[in-house]
Amino acid sequence: MSLPHSGGFTTRAVHTGRGFAGTTGAVMPPVFLTATFASGNPDGFDYTRSGNPNFRLLEQAVASLEGARHATAFASGVSAITAVVSTLRSGDRIVAEQNLYGCTYRLFERVFGKFGLDVTYIDLAEPANWDEIRRRRPRLVWLESPTNPLLKVLDLAGLSAVAREVGATTVVDNTFASPYLQQPLALGATLSLAATTKYLNGHSDCLGGVVATNDPAWHEQMVFAQKALGLQPGPFDAWLTTRGMRTLALRMERHCTSALVLAAWLETRRGVRHVRYPFLPSHPQYDLARRQMRAGSGIVTFELEASVEATLAFCRRLRCFTLAESLGGVESLVCHPPSMTHASVPPDVRRRVGIADGLVRLSVGIEDVDDLGADLDAALSEVLG
Numbered sequence: 032m033s034l035p036h037s038g039g040f041t042t043r044a045v046h047t048g049r050g051f052a053g054t055t056g057a058v059m060p061p062v063f064l065t066a067t068f069a070s071g072n073p074d075g076f077d078y079t080r081s082g083n084p085n086f087r088l089l090e091q092a093v094a095s096l097e098g099a100r101h102a103t104a105f106a107s108g109v110s111a112i113t114a115v116v117s118t119l120r121s122g123d124r125i126v127a128e129q130n131l132y133g134c135t136y137r138l139f140e141r142v143f144g145k146f147g148l149d150v151t152y153i154d155l156a157e158p159a160n161w162d163e164i165r166r167r168r169p170r171l172v173w174l175e176s177p178t179n180p181l182l183k184v185l186d187l188a189g190l191s192a193v194a195r196e197v198g199a200t201t202v203v204d205n206t207f208a209s210p211y212l213q214q215p216l217a218l219g220a221t222l223s224l225a226a227t228t229k230y231l232n233g234h235s236d237c238l239g240g241v242v243a244t245n246d247p248a249w250h251e252q253m254v255f256a257q258k259a260l261g262l263q264p265g266p267f268d269a270w271l272t273t274r275g276m277r278t279l280a281l282r283m284e285r286h287c288t289s290a291l292v293l294a295a296w297l298e299t300r301r302g303v304r305h306v307r308y309p310f311l312p313s314h315p316q317y318d319l320a321r322r323q324m325r326a327g328s329g330i331v332t333f334e335l336e337a338s339v340e341a342t343l344a345f346c347r348r349l350r351c352f353t354l355a356e357s358l359g360g361v362e363s364l365v366c367h368p369p370s371m372t373h374a375s376v377p378p379d380v381r382r383r384v385g386i387a388d389g390l391v392r393l394s395v396g397i398e399d400v401d402d403l404g405a406d407l408d409a410a411l412s413e414v415l416g
C-alpha cells in the first residue's frame with residue numbers, strides 16, 4: 032500500500048516510497064540489483080542508468096516530502112549539483128551566496144569554470160546586495176540556507192522574487208535544513224536540491240543527492256542529466272536512503288532540541304568566542320530563521336579562542352563526537368572546516384567569508400544530550416583550561 036501525497040509529513044514519510052512488492056506481501060520494497068530490464072515491461076524500465084524501481088520509490092518519497100511534483104535522484108549531492116549546472120552554456124552566469132559548501136565552490140571554479148561558467152559570489156544575507164542579481168541577470172541564483180559552515184540564513188522568498196524579476200532560476204541547497212524544517216519550493220524557489228547523504232538518509236551509510244521541482248521542463252532536464260552524465264544512484268543506496276527517510280521527522284526533532292540546548296550552553300562557556308545557531312536570539316537572521324524554518328536544525332558552529340593546533344586538539348579529545356567530514360547522521364560528528372570541508376577554498380577567500388582558524392562545526396546526533404554536553408565540557412576544560 033502506498034498512500035497518496037496527502038496526510039501529515041510523518042505519515043507521508045512512512046508510507047511513500049513503498050511498492051514493487053509484487054505478489055509477496057512484503058511490507059518493504061525489495062532491492063532491484065539489476066543493470067537492465069526485459070524490453071517491453073509494463074513499468075517502463077529499460078536500463079538502470081535511466082531508471083530503477085528503487086530510485087523511482089526514492090524520487091516519489093522525496094517529491095512528497097518537498098511538496099514537489101517531481102524529484103530526481105543522483106549518486107551524491109555533488110552529482111545533483113553537477114546535473115543542475117550541466118544545463119548551462121558557456122558564458123552563462125550564476126549569482127551565488129558567498130558562503131557555499133566548499134565542494135560546490137570547487138565544482139563551479141575548477142570544473143565548470145573551464146567551460147566558461149561565470150560565477151559571482153555575494154553576501155546574499157544582505158538585501159542591499161540583491162541589486163547585483165538585477166544587474167547581472169544570471170541564469171541561476173544559487174542559494175544555501177542555512178549555509179555550510181557559518182549557518183547564515185538567507186531570505187528564500189525575497190531572493191526567489193528578485194530572481195523571478197530577471198527570469199533567473201532559484202536553486203536552494205536544502206541539505207542543512209531538510210524538507211522537514213524548510214520547504215524551498217513553497218517559498219518560491221524553482222529547484223530544491225539536497226545531499227541525501229546527510230539528514231534525509233540520516234545514518235551515514237551511503238551518499239546520494241536529489242533535485243525536487245514543480246517545473247516539468249526542469250524535471251525533464253534532470254532526468255536527462257541523470258542518464259546522459261551517468262549520475263544515477265545505485266539501487267541499494269536508493270533503498271537505504273528511502274528507509275532512512277521514514278524516520279526523518281523524529282530524528283530532526285531530536286537533532287534540533289539537543290542542538291539548541293548545546294548552542295545556548297556554549298554561548299555561556301569561557302573560551303568560546305561566537306556561537307552560531309539559527310534559533311539562538313543572538314543569530315543575525317534569528318527572526319527570518321523563525322519565519323522560514325520549523326526549527327534550527329542539528330548543526331552548531333562556534334569559534335574557539337584558540338590556534339589551529341589547539342582547535343584540532345579539542346576536536347580530537349571529544350569522545351561522543353567523531354572528528355569526521357559530513358553531518359546529519361544519528362551519530363554526533365565534529366569538523367574543523369578550515370582544514371577539512373573548506374580546505375579546497377583558498378585561505379584568503381576562507382577568511383574573507385568568515386571561516387576562522389578556530390572555527391568548529393558540530394553535527395549534533397541523537398545521543399543523550401547530557402552525554403554530549405559533558406563531552407564538550409571536558410574537552411574544552413582540557414584544551415583551554
Ligand SMILES: Cc1ncc(COP(=O)(O)O)c(C=O)c1O
Nearest residue numbers: 107108109132206226228238239
Ligand atoms: C550543503 C551541502 N551540499 C552538498 C553537499 C555534497 O554532498 P555529497 O557529499 O553527497 O556529494 C554537501 C556535503 O557535505 C553539503 O554539505
